[in-house]
Amino acid sequence: MRKHLLSIDDLSVDDVTTLFTTAAEMHDVQHRQVKKLPALRGRTIINLFFEDSTRTRSSFEIAGKWLSADTINIAAKGSSASKGESLRDTVLTIAAMGVDALVVRHPASGAALQVSQWVDASVVNAGDGTHEHPSQALLDAYTLQRRFGGPGSLAGRHVAIVGDLTHSRVFRSNVLLLTMLGAEVTVVAPPTLMPSGVGSWSREVGFATSYDLDEVLPKADAVMMLRVQRERMSGGYFPSAREYTVGYGLTRDRLRVLGPDVPICHPGPMNRGLEIAADAADAAQSAVLEQVSAGVAIRMAILYHLLAGEETP
Amino acid sequence: MSDTILVKGASLYGATTADLLLRDGVLAEVGPGLSDAGARVVDADGLVALPGLVDLHTHLREPGREDAETILTGSQAAAVGGFTAVLAMANTSPVTDTAEAAERVLDLGRAAGLVDVHPVGAVTRGLGGEELAELGLMHRSRARVTVFSDDGRCVADPRVMRRALEYVKAFGGVVSQHSQDPSLAGPTSCCHEGELSGRLGLPGWPGVAEEVIVARDVMLARHTGSRVHVAHASTAGTVEVLRWAKAQGIDVTAEVTPHHLLLTTDLLAGYDPTFKVNPPLRPQEDVDALRAALADGTIDAVATDHAPHARHDKEHAFVDAAFGMLGLETALPVVASVMVDSGLMTWTDVARVMSSTPAAIAGLEGQGRPLEVGQPANFVLVDPAAPLTVDRDASVSLSRNNPWHGRTLGASVVATFLRGVPTVLDGALV
Incomplete structure (x- = not known):
């Protein structure tokens, strides 16, 4: 693996395989009574979050702590521009304290890449604007692969990603990773929530697009529902929550179309009743809580490989 | 002497x-x-030898941001670039929206003494887009302001634009419009809307946000019998509208920047704010259309949109960083590369688009004149x-x-x- 994890494009299939192998070992640690490994003792990881986050921040924090790293959270909400300090100055100040890794969440696309160009520490992109969220994609693919039967089992599986694609970093990372692992991906959204230029992009990366969820669902081996922010209605992206749910929600009726073994994923937080019905969120086939649990294991694997090199844990 | x-x-x-x-x-x-x-x-x-270059569009940052540029250093950059006259945009702090502010810019330019610095007056008070600035008083001042622009912002309200176009007819003024429909391309829009903006997750700035304003403004110019100038044309669609408008005899002129003649949107792939500019860099198809339009006269002039920024204002995340790039020192070398070396234009054509035509658009006497005795x-x-x-x-x-x-x-x-x-x-x- 390289020094940073900024985008799924930074990873090869071998890197992903290595991460998943390590994550499986870490996953076992999660179920021990004593969860701490000494791997990153003496290393310092700062979770630098310029945007509110509960699950991603705590997931990275627990991951760092179980690896015995000193993990510190810094909330730097509000653009540094408005405070008169440049992002570069903010980041250099924190890096100067002596940091081995910066886990960066920022509301602006590209921020983690920019940060990586300014500091010596390893940088993990924990979500940059509407660009990428690579650790989320890794935990999603890892979760699905476990469901499907282990390494290599994603190949040829049909995954539907449904929702606000335009504003989703989860979609952007997932479509790259799932296609890399051989899955057939169809992304579903109304035209207003399709990213610009998705036609040529999808041909190049190798995924399909659709406006019709009911056509896609019957052939799906897994469904990934994305959060739809209610604020999007005022932007004119769709007329009403009701209309969105009728067109693109995983409703109780649509749940019946899915096979009983088809995993339902959601990166959270869920808008129950909007993009996902309670019946679907809580169904036996729902993978939502497995995703959260896998998130810690994947983030342990990421931090381990970025900071501890190629030694075995 | x-x-x-x-x-x-x-x-x-x-x-x-x-x-x-x-x-x-x-x-x-x-x-x-x-x-x-x-x-x-x-x-x-x-x-x-060419007549001294005339730039319809510079930001000299004084008053207000003398850490980024002053009228003296901007004049120096202009001289090094071969310019003998520049128009200094009004979006300073305070805004050039009064006769006094305009005369101050004129005087600082004269004190620098390297190029003729002509202030551009704001169209609306404080660039607010609502009330007309004192256009007539700015024209009557020693600065003889003739070009008016809210550049950096679009005069978006069609009623205000209409009144401005009508009003400046009294003294032969012209409105230079920053064409950006604020509903279609808001303040965070920073990447040409297309495949790249979709992949990078950057807020898109679609070409149509420029084109609808250019189309509206040429219709307003026709309706009012006024003259309008299109600042920094950046798309093939704008070129089509301009070509149509000129064929109708509508009194419209347009400028293109050196960067829109050469740089393309793919430079944004690394999120380097050096390449963040408004309007944004466009795909090659637009660049090709702009070059052809400059060569055939559909676009009248090259203007730099020289936009200096302090280093720290560019060291933010891409969407938070300041818009704009330097241009005065490199404008002629870029045009030489893109238009002359390619065979699209002769040096006589360059003199037209970088000197005589911009001087005529701004009504500058003693600039853009032929290289002749007297x-x-x-x-x-x-x-x-x-x-x-x-x-x-x-x-x-x-x-x-x-x-x-x-x-x-x-x-x-x-x-x-x-x-x-x-x-x-x-x-x-x-």
């Missing part, structure tokens, strides 16, 4: 070789084999055989947001003369 200077062996417009004798600020004699008696001689062998001695000597490799740290601008850093461009400016006085010789400020 200026010395008498004999410029020997210049190629006028890259066509005919002649000497130029400068005396008392004018071209006293033009022709082959002029006597050098009593004159200081400047050897121009192999150099192309005309003001405002001209630039260009070496078409000496490509310029751009080093941002060699710039005389106070800022370093230079998108051309490391590129080699087609020609270099050797000397600039303002009313017979050299401001630049051997490529350096005198």
